[in-house]
Amino acid sequence: MKYIDLRSDTVTLPTKQMRDAIYNAQVGDDVYGEDPSINRLEEMAAQMLGKEAALFVTSGTQGNQICVMTHTQPGDEVILEEKSHIITYEVGGIGRLAGVQAKLIAGKHGIMDPADIEAAIRDEDIHLPKTSLICLENTHNRAGGTVIPLDILKSTYEIAKRHDIPVHMDGARIFNAATYLNIPVKEIAKHADSVMFCLSKGLCAPVGSVIVGTSDFIARARKFRKMLGGGMRQAGFLAAAGIVALEKMTSRLAEDHENARFLAQGLSEIPGITIDMDTVQTNIVICDISGLKMTAGEFAAKLYEKGIRVNGGSSPIVRFVTHYWIKREDVEATIEAVKSLL
Numbered sequence: 001m002k003y004i005d006l007r008s009d010t011v012t013l014p015t016k017q018m019r020d021a022i023y024n025a026q027v028g029d030d031v032y033g034e035d036p037s038i039n040r041l042e043e044m045a046a047q048m049l050g051k052e053a054a055l056f057v058t059s060g061t062q063g064n065q066i067c068v069m070t071h072t073q074p075g076d077e078v079i080l081e082e083k084s085h086i087i088t089y090e091v092g093g094i095g096r097l098a099g100v101q102a103k104l105i106a107g108k109h110g111i112m113d114p115a116d117i118e119a120a121i122r123d124e125d126i127h128l129p130k131t132s133l134i135c136l137e138n139t140h141n142r143a144g145g146t147v148i149p150l151d152i153l154k155s156t157y158e159i160a161k162r163h164d165i166p167v168h169m170d171g172a173r174i175f176n177a178a179t180y181l182n183i184p185v186k187e188i189a190k191h192a193d194s195v196m197f198c199l200s201k202g203l204c205a206p207v208g209s210v211i212v213g214t215s216d217f218i219a220r221a222r223k224f225r226k227m228l229g230g231g232m233r234q235a236g237f238l239a240a241a242g243i244v245a246l247e248k249m250t251s252r253l254a255e256d257h258e259n260a261r262f263l264a265q266g267l268s269e270i271p272g273i274t275i276d277m278d279t280v281q282t283n284i285v286i287c288d289i290s291g292l293k294m295t296a297g298e299f300a301a302k303l304y305e306k307g308i309r310v311n312g313g314s315s316p317i318v319r320f321v322t323h324y325w326i327k328r329e330d331v332e333a334t335i336e337a338v339k340s341l342l
């Protein structure tokens with residue numbers, strides 16, 4: 001049975017063009033810097049994001065962790081939004097790997113107020129940890145794919161510079177943010193010192209993410225990637241798909257956003273389901289199904305019987321994610337299937 005898979009955009013399979021590119025890829029040993037496909041992907045990524053250099057990494061998680069390790073020293077403190085991916089879904093990595101502690105700030109729709117960020121920066125005092133990094137998430141996953149407005153990005157970066165603190169952006173879905181704002185992605189990236197973005201989510205590549213920053217930052221990050229076992233040798237087969245992702249897939253994301261909006265509209269009209277439509281900006285729809293008197297797990301199990309996949313759990317919150325392999329008729333079928341549960 002072919003399922004309508006709305007669990008995540010990570011489930012996207014590579015396109016035919018990606019499979020051809022993988023088959024034909026020129027490869028070499030990347031630990032020696034000799035993989036032409038990886039070198040090309042890194043050059044493209046740096047150029048697109050307006051940074052000096054880039055590094056291909058195994059995953060978004062690895063990319064974020066490497067960036068935190070590169071920016072900080074053990075014992076430092078990192079400012080993060082309280083529902084951010086780094087603090088929620090990276091297995092406590094920043095504590096274990098970078099040895100830093102987190103200072104969490106509650107955001108509105110995942111977006112931290114710059115004044116709250118400034119207030120969280122530690123003073124110079126013998127008792128206090130050093131605030132050595134500010135992390136932003138754009139788009140914000142748990143908040144429903146929300147985009148940080150440019151003026152907030154700009155003032156956050158100004159505060160960071162005034163205090164001489166670097167900014168890392170978890171831009172797993174930064175191309176969705178750029179699509180929403182209708183600006184080149186480098187206009188977002190210029191308000192951060194390092195950015196991680198994923199090739200293997202809405203852009204459909206099978207594996208990999210990229211981090212970008214200054215040449216010095218990337219040289220130091222490269223050593224941490226090696227330490228974490230991310231020196232992948234002939235990984236140009238993966239980079240080849242990543243190149244197609246950057247060339248062909250970044251400009252089509254508006255279609256996923258329209259489908260998400262259509263889905264959210266349809267679901268929000270169903271009694272028992274609540275959606276904050278203000279958060280439906282990109283390809284993620286977060287629904288509160290409390291009114292249906294079932295958990296996300298029960299809801300997911302019922303939808304699964306109808307050929308639709310979403311993630312379950314004990315909470316009443318269900319996330320739907322649209323992507324390349326979800327067409328308008330799949331969205332319509334999903335709305336009808338949810339209606340039929342009532």
Ligand code: TLP
Nearest residue numbers: 008010059060061062085089141170172
């Ligand atoms: N998010 C995944 C899960 O890990 C929750 C998903 O299905 O959405 N930053 C953000 C904002 C992400 O959403 C993700 C993945 C990552 C980083 C990590 O990327 P990977 O999965 O490549 O390690």
